[in-house]
Amino acid sequence: QKEVEQNSGPLSVPEGAIASLNCTYSDRGSQSFFWYRQYSGKSPELIMSIYSNGDKEDGRFTAQLNKASQYVSLLIRDSQPSDSATYLCAVKNPNTGKLIFGQGTTLQVKP
Amino acid sequence: EAQVTQNPRYLITVTGKKLTVTCSQNMNHEYMSWYRQDPGLGLRQIYYSMNVEVTDKGDVPEGYKVSRKEKRNFPLILESPSPNQTSLYFCASSLYQGDNSPLHFGNGTRLTVT
Numbered sequence: 001q002k003e004v005e006q007n008s009g010p011l012s013v014p015e016g017a018i019a020s021l022n023c024t025y026s027d028r029g030s031q032s033f034f035w036y037r038q039y040s041g042k043s044p045e046l047i048m049s050i051y052s053n054g055d056k057e058d059g060r061f062t063a064q065l066n067k068a069s070q071y072v073s074l075l076i077r078d079s080q081p082s083d084s085a086t087y088l089c090a091v092k093n094p095n096t097g098k099l100i101f102g103q104g105t106t107l108q109v110k111p
Numbered sequence: 112e113a114q115v116t117q118n119p120r121y122l123i124t125v126t127g128k129k130l131t132v133t134c135s136q137n138m139n140h141e142y143m144s145w146y147r148q149d150p151g152l153g154l155r156q157i158y159y160s161m162n163v164e165v166t167d168k169g170d171v172p173e174g175y176k177v178s179r180k181e182k183r184n185f186p187l188i189l190e191s192p193s194p195n196q197t198s199l200y201f202c203a204s205s206l207y208q209g210d211n212s213p214l215h216f217g218n219g220t221r222l223t224v225t
Contacts, residue, residue, distance in 0.1 A: 034213050043201055043216040044154070051211060088154070090214075097142075097208035098169075101154040 003027065004091050006102035014110055019076040021105050023089030026070070032092040033065060033072045037085045038104065044088055048074060079109040113138045117202050117217035124192055125225055132187045132220050134202030140215075142208045143185040144169070145177065147198040154201070160185055161208055192224045 005024050013019045021035075032051055036044035050056045050063040050072065062075040072091075076083055086104040093100055115136045124130055136143065144159040146169075156169030160179040174196055176188040185204075189196060200220045205212040 032211055041199075041219075041221075043219050044214075046213050046215070049211070049213055098156065098159070099214055103151075103153045 002102075003093075003100045004089055004102040006087075006089050006105045008103055009106040010108050011105055012108045012110060013079050015079060015081060017079050017109075019079045019083065019107055019109070021074040021076075021087050021089075021107065022071060023073065023091075023102055024071045025089075025091045025100075027091070027093060028067075028070060029094040030067075030091045031094055033063070034090040034092075034099070035061075035063060035072075035074045036088040036090060036101075038088055039085045076107075079107075081109050081111050083107060084109050113215075115202055115204050115215055115217035117200075117220050119220060120218060121221050123223045123225065126193055127191045130189050130192060130222075132189075132200060132202075132222070134185045134187065134217060135183050136185075136202075136204040136215075137183065138204065138206070138215070139182065140204035140206050141182070142206070142212070143179065143202065143204045144214070145175070145185070145187050146201045146203065147171065148201065149198050157187070157200075159208075192222075194224045196222065197224050198222060 035048040038044045048063040050065045056063045060077045064073045088104045089102040090099045145157040146154045155171045158177040160166045202217040203214040
């Protein structure tokens with residue numbers, strides 16, 4: 001079992017729709033979770049961090065964390081073509097402090 | 112501007128010719144790390160450093176060296192590059208390796224070894 005798992009996609013949504021990206025993790029002791037956006041050939045860019053169960057909203061982005069079920073998700077409301085990118089879920093290992101990345105989900109927003 | 116700066120952005124070299132990729136951060140971060148990214152394999156950690164003069168191996172350290180003589184700099188050294196080291200490399204830093212500290216990435220170095 002991979003430490004951090006994401007569906008590679010591509011996830012295709014029409015412009016204006018809500019995109020839902022999901023991530024599961026294996027270490028129940030994990031406390032810190034991050035979402036990065038990566039455009040092709042570019043570096044990962046931090047868009048959200050979440051540490052407590054529940055929802056955290058920042059503009060069009062909402063991160064959701066459920067530690068009991070060991071999943072974290074990212075919702076993008078009013079999706080725009082410029083949101084088309086790969087979204088990386090990252091979980092910090094509670095013992096080593098190392099950030100472990102999922103393989104990423106490719107999102108395509110179609111005009 | 113707070114940033115992580117890598118150089119060069121693109122590098123083409125031949126097998127066996129030693130090279131160094133530089134990385135510098137201006138945020139006074141204690142933690143720095145190198146990753147490589149390959150299609151289908153995602154981001155894999157090469158080496159990391161928790162502070163000056165403290166470095167440790169990541170998941171794929173073979174064929175690489177690093178040093179951390181100053182807090183701001185963390186160069187990646189390939190003593191004898193091979194074609195399987197052709198990849199996209201990222202340097203990253205965070206304030207510390209603690210729970211709530213996110214990683215900030217440099218712009219990447221695309222290395223081709225022929």
